Amino acid sequence: MTDHTGTRIRRHDxxxxxxxxxxxxxxHEYGDVQLVGRKWVHVTTNQGRTIQVAAHDLxxxxR
Structure with missing residues (x-):
């Protein structure tokens, strides 16, 4: 899974x-990656919530 620039995203990034x-x-402004799926990434954000975000929005x- 890659971000909008093509940089690979891994768990805990x-x-x-x-x-x-x-x-x-x-x-939500930033966070830590918890789970990387095929299209979506689960991110625990600066507000303390875990949300699902499309990888191209990251x-x-x-690391």
């Missing part, structure tokens, strides 16, 4: 949620 994403509109910050 820190990711930023891109502006324009429905998750970003809900106030940007990997660090």
């Amino acid at each position: 820190r990711v930023a949620i891109l502006p324009g994403s429905p998750a970003r509109a809900s106030g 940007h990997r910050i660090n």
